[in-house]
Amino acid sequence: MARKAPPRRPLRKHKRNGEAGTPRAARLEEVARMAGVSPITVSRALRNPGIVAEETRGRIARAVKKIGYVRNFNAGALASRKTTTIGIIVPTIMDIGFSEAIHGFYDTLGEQEYQLLLGVSDYSEEEEERLVRDFLAHRAAGVILTGVSHGPEVRRLLTGMAVPTVEFWGLTQNPIDLCIGFSNFDAAYAMTRHLVRLGYKKIAFVSPLIGSAMRDNDRTRDRREGHRKALRDSSLSIDENLFASGRLDFQSGAAALLELVEKRPDVDAIFFGNDVMAAGALMECQKRGWQVPKKVAIAGFGDSDLSTIVQPALTTVRIQRHAMGKRAAELLLERIAGNTQVPKIVDLGFDVIQREST
C-alpha cells in the first residue's frame, strides 16, 4: 500500500560522502580545482581536446596525471545518454569462425574508442534474450547478433529502444535493423551442385549439432535444405540414409563417416556442414587407409585453415569470416553516427573451393 508519510521534522543533512569513509576515485571537480578551471572545461578537454585552449589543456593534463583521475563512463552515460559500448552476441567462441569474426570487429572498433561487451548464447534463444536485455541495461550504443532468427522479444526490445543493430552470419529480407552475411542455403546448394558436376551420385550430408542442447539451428537447417534442393534439381533421389548428424568436433566427424558407410556402403561423397567434422573424417580415412576421394569424396564448410593443412586438402565453402566482423562493425558505427545511407542488407557471398578431397 502506498502510505503517504509526510516528514515530521527536517531530516539530518544527508552526507553519503563521509570524510572518513572508503577512499573514492578522484572526480572531475578535483582536477578542475587543481587546474584552476571549471569541471566542464576538464570534461571538454578530455572528450574533445580541440575546443580547449592549448595552455589550459596542458594544465588539465598535468592535474589529471597528478591526481590519477580516471573518467567515469557511468556518470557520463547518464548525463549524455550516450555510451561507447557495443554489445555482441555469438553462439560460442570455441568455433574459429566466430572467433575470427570477433577479431574482425576488433579491427574496426579498437581504433574507434569503443568498448566491447561480449555475450555467449550457447545457441540458446532464451540466453540471447537475456543478453540483449543486459546490453540495453548498459545502454549500449549498438548491438551485433549472430544469425537472423531470434526470439520475438529480442526484436521488440531492440526496435523499441531504437538501438542500431546488425545481424551477421546470415541473410534475411526482414532484418531487425541491418544485416550482413551470406546465404547458407545458397552456399550449400552450390557445393552440392558442384559435387554433382564432378560426377558423384550418392551424396551424403552431415549436420553439425551444437550447444549443450545438441540442436541444429537456422543456419544448419538452411544448409541442409540447400543440399536437398540441389539434389532435387539434379534429379537425384533423396535417401534419408544419406543424412547424419553429430556434435561439432573431430571425433563426431569420424563417427558420422563410419555411420554413413555402414548404412550406405556405396556412398561416394560426404558433404559435412562444418570443416572440423570433415577434417575428423579425413583423419579417419587416413587411419583406415581409405583413399580420398577415390573411395569416398569429402567436402567441408567454412574454409578454416585446417582445410589446407589436412591430407588431402579439403574441398570446402569459403565464407568471409573476418570481413563479416569487420564490415558489421563498420556498418554499425556508421549507423550510430546517424548515417542514413547505410545499406540495410549486405551479401558477402561465398566461394566453393575445389581442392583434392573431391
Added chain:
Amino acid sequence: MARKAPPRRPLRKHKRNGEAGTPRAARLEEVARMAGVSPITVSRALRNPGIVAEETRGRIARAVKKIGYVRNFNAGALASRKTTTIGIIVPTIMDIGFSEAIHGFYDTLGEQEYQLLLGVSDYSEEEEERLVRDFLAHRAAGVILTGVSHGPEVRRLLTGMAVPTVEFWGLTQNPIDLCIGFSNFDAAYAMTRHLVRLGYKKIAFVSPLIGSAMRDNDRTRDRREGHRKALRDSSLSIDENLFASGRLDFQSGAAALLELVEKRPDVDAIFFGNDVMAAGALMECQKRGWQVPKKVAIAGFGDSDLSTIVQPALTTVRIQRHAMGKRAAELLLERIAGNTQVPKIVDLGFDVIQREST
C-alpha cells in the same frame, strides 16, 4: 583563466527532457506510478525481490512488462558505486587456448548476472594499458589479465582504484592481486627432460612469434628458458642452430621444421612452443614421407584437440585451459564478494602427455 561571471538574471528553467523531443526509455518512476508504489520499492523489487511483499512484486512486474521498462545500469552504477561488469583482456582470441579460457569464465560468470567486457591486446602492453583504463572508466567490479608481466601503469591503476584483479596463464610471486596458472618454465623444462629420458640428444626448440609485431612474450621466453635449463641439467650442449621461431600457424610450423632440418640434419627431436606449429610440422613430415618419430620426434605445447587427431598423435604438454578460466572467475567473484580467504596464488600445474610422435 578562471573568470567568475555571476549570472545577471535568473536562467530560464532548464528542461532537457523536452516533451516533444526524442522518445526516451521508461524510467523507474513511471513504473512506480503505474504500480502505485515509490520508485525505491520498484528498485528493490528488481534487484532483491525477496524483500518486497509478494503482492507488490506482482503489481510491479506487470507494470514493468506493460511499460517495457529496461533497467539503466549506468544510473544504478553511479548511485551505488557498484557494477556487475567484469573486464577481461586476452592477447588474441584466435588462439583456441584463450577462447577456451574465456569459455571457462563464462561457465562461472554467466550464472552470476555479471557482464563481460572483452579486450584484445594483440600482445601489446600499451594496448593492454589502454584497455585497463577503459575498464576502470566503466568502474568494472573486477579485471582479469593474461600473463604476469604488464606495464607499470597497469599495476598502479589497478591497485590505486583497489579493483579485484586476477592474472592468469602464468605464475608470479608478486601478483597485482591474485594469480592463477601454471609455470611455463617448469612445463617446458619437464617436456625437455622427458625427451631426454626417451633418448633424444639433439633437441630443437621453436618459439612461436605473436601479435602484429611478431614478438615473443614472457610466456614464450619462460618456455624457452625452461628448455635451456633442462638441456644444461642433462649435460647436453646448447646449439643456437637448434633454435627457430616463426608465426604461430600451421605453415610456419612446417617452415620451422624444414629450417631446422636444413641447419642441423641430425636433429632428432623438435619441441614446438605451441601445438598448432607442431601439427603443421607433422603434416609436412607426412607429405614428405618422413617417419615420425623415427626420423624426427615432434612435441607440442597446449594439448589442443588437434593433438589427438593428427597422425601420429602428438606428444604435448597439457594445461588446464578451461579450468584456468573457470577458477579465475571463481576467485575473482569471491574476492569481489569480500572474501578474504581467497588464495593469492593458485598453481594449476600441467601434465606431459606422451603419445606417438616422440
Added chain:
DNA sequence: ATGGCGTATGGTAGCGTTAACACGTCGTTG
C-alpha cells in the same frame, strides 16, 4: 498497556558527469 522487534515501504539527497545556455574577449567587417 508497553516496549521491542521484524517486515514493508517511503522521502530526500546525492552519485559524477554533461547539455544547454550565457557571457566576456578579441579581431574583423560594414
Added chain:
DNA sequence: CAACGACGTGTTAACGCTACCATACGCCAT
C-alpha cells in the same frame, strides 16, 4: 565604431537511480 562572429570558458540543472534514514504496522513478550 558599433555590430558580429568565433572562441574559450562558466553557471545551472538535469540524467535515473540507490543509500541512508525514517516511519507504519502487526506481533509477541513482558
